[in-house]
Amino acid sequence: MKGARLRVVNGEPDEVLAIRARTDREAFGILYERHVRRVYNYMYYRTGSVADAEDLTARTFFQALNNMHRYQVQGVPFSAWLFRIAHNLVANWHRDTGRHHTISTDGIVDLPTDADGPHDTAEMEEERRELHAALRRLPADRQQLLILKYVEQLSTEEIAVIMGRSEGAIKALLHRTIKSLREELSRTKRGG
Amino acid sequence: MSQWGVVEFVSRVAERMSTASEDLAAQLARHRPATPDDLATVSLEALFPPVEPSPAFVEALRRQLLEAPPMVPAEMAEAPTSTTRRVVYGIAALGSLASAAVIAVVVYRARFAPQRPAA
Numbered sequence: 001m002k003g004a005r006l007r008v009v010n011g012e013p014d015e016v017l018a019i020r021a022r023t024d025r026e027a028f029g030i031l032y033e034r035h036v037r038r039v040y041n042y043m044y045y046r047t048g049s050v051a052d053a054e055d056l057t058a059r060t061f062f063q064a065l066n067n068m069h070r071y072q073v074q075g076v077p078f079s080a081w082l083f084r085i086a087h088n089l090v091a092n093w094h095r096d097t098g099r100h101h102t103i104s105t106d107g108i109v110d111l112p113t114d115a116d117g118p119h120d121t122a123e124m125e126e127e128r129r130e131l132h133a134a135l136r137r138l139p140a141d142r143q144q145l146l147i148l149k150y151v152e153q154l155s156t157e158e159i160a161v162i163m164g165r166s167e168g169a170i171k172a173l174l175h176r177t178i179k180s181l182r183e184e185l186s187r188t189k190r191g192g
Numbered sequence: 193m194s195q196w197g198v199v200e201f202v203s204r205v206a207e208r209m210s211t212a213s214e215d216l217a218a219q220l221a222r223h224r225p226a227t228p229d230d231l232a233t234v235s236l237e238a239l240f241p242p243v244e245p246s247p248a249f250v251e252a253l254r255r256q257l258l259e260a261p262p263m264v265p266a267e268m269a270e271a272p273t274s275t276t277r278r279v280v281y282g283i284a285a286l287g288s289l290a291s292a293a294v295i296a297v298v299v300y301r302a303r304f305a306p307q308r309p310a311a
Binding site: 025026028029032033036037040041044045053054057058061062065128131132135146147149150151 | 236237238239240242243244245249250253254256257258260
C-alpha cells in the first residue's frame with residue numbers, strides 16, 4: 001500500500017508478526033502488547049465506560065486471534081485491520097445498547113492547563129466543556145472519525161480502511177466535521 | 193586553483209546552500225498560517241488525554257489469549273466436506289422421491305378408486 005507505515009518495535013514489523021501469529025501464539029502476544037493500549041483507549045472514548053472498554057478490548061483481540069488466517073498483508077496495515085475489528089464490535093455494541101452519545105467526559109476534568117490564574121482556568125475549563133458538548137452532538141461516525149484522527153493519531157489511509165471509505169471521502173468528512181464543530185462553537189458563544 | 197582551493201570552495205558553497213535551505217524552512221514555518229486542522233489537533237488532543245488500561249487487565253487478557261485453545265478457522269469449520277454434502281444431497285433426493293410417491297398415490301386414488309353409489 002502506498003505510504004503504509006510499518007510499525008517496528010523490538011525487531012519485526014507488525015505485518016511479519018501477523019503472518020507468524022497464525023501458528024505462533026507468542027507472536028500474537030507481541031502484537032497484543034503493541035496494540036492493547038491503543039485499542040483500549042479507543043474503546044474507552046467510544047463507550048465512555050471502563051467496564052465496556054475492557055469487555056470490547058478483550059473481544060477485539062479474541063476476534064483477531066480467531067481470524068489471523070484471514071489477514072492479508074498486501075494493502076492493509078495490521079493496525080488498520082485490528083481497528084476495523086474494533087470499529088465493527090463497537091458499532092454492534094452501539095446498535096444493541098441504543099447509545100449514540102459516546103464520548104466519555106471522565107477525562108476532561110483533571111486536565112492540566114497553562115492558564116495564569118483562577119479566572120483563566122475557569123474560562124479554559126468552560127471552553128473545554130463547550131467543545132465537549134459540541135462533540136457529543138456530532139453524529140456517531142464523525143465522533144468516531146475525530147477519535148481515530150486525534151486520539152489514536154491514525155493516518156487518513158488507515159482511517160479509510162477502518163471506516164470502509166476512500167481517503168478522499170475521509171478528508172472531506174474531516175473537513176466538514178471540523179467546520180461544523182467551529183460553527184457550533186461560535187453559535188454557542190453567540191448564544192451564551 | 194589548487195586542490196585545497198577547490199575543497200574550500202565546495203565546502204563554502206555547501207555550507208551556504210545548507211544555511212539558505214534552513215533559513216527558508218524556518219521562514220516557511222514562521223509564515224505558514226495555522227490551518228483549521230492544526231487548531232483542531234491542539235484542541236482535540238488536549239481534550240482526549242490518553243487513557244491507560246489497568247496493568248491487571250492487560251496481564252489477565254494476555255494470559256487468556258496465550259492460553260486460549262487453537263481455533264479452527266471459521267470457514268473450515270463451516271464449509272461442508274464432500275461426505276457431508278453427499279449425505280445432504282441424498283436426504284434431499286429421498287425426500288423428493290417420498291413426496292412424489294405420496295402425490296402419485298393421492299392422484300391414483302382420486303381417479304381409479306371405486307366410486308360409491310349415491311344414497
